[in-house]
Amino acid sequence: MFYTLPENLEWIEVAPGNRRAVLSERPELMLVAFRFEEGGISPLHSHPNSQVSYVAEGTFDVTIDGETVRLGPGSSFIVAPHLVHGVVAVTQGLLIDTFNPRRDDFLRKQ
Template identity: 80%
Template sequence: MPYYSLPENIVWTEVAPGNHRAVLSERPELMLVAFRFDKGAVGALHSHPHTQVSYVAEGNFDVTVDGVTSHLGPGSSFIVAPDLVHGVVALTDGLLIDTFTPRRDDFLMSPS
């Protein structure tokens, strides 16, 4: 299993208009993922059985978790318990760094 993830090996996948995802590192019990958003792009409201912690590396977002929306900028973070409905709207171009436990196996599947 590789210990390192190098920028030249990262594969970005478009998951919605203006929203791209890259799996940076993963093991069955933990995953690190980057999400790049264009201004105005939406990470639609959704839920999943994983615990998620997200760090705002760049940009500004309206983040909704369990019906509560907050404006978050660089250096902010948020946590989502399993099965809570959550989503984001990019107010500017931005980058979120997300961790998931356990790993999101659906992110490892090839796009169809």
């Protein structure tokens, strides 16, 4: 299954093989799509926001607080504030992430 996203999204390259688009946002909550090419990464990082992620397409190696698991379509994961986490796209894929509160850094033009 492939998810159809609005055509007018503004995609921003985050890292080679990884781009994001804000789907909707309010100060208390944000929904973001991350499109990955095979081998694309979201390097290990942390932030003060709670994060819930849904694997819409593809397969990812997800690392949270030093533990790595492989997740496929329909899987989800939660990242507590300040935990170090990142992903590697084993295949081309799409993550849908929510952040509480909103990631204001994602609203600034790159």
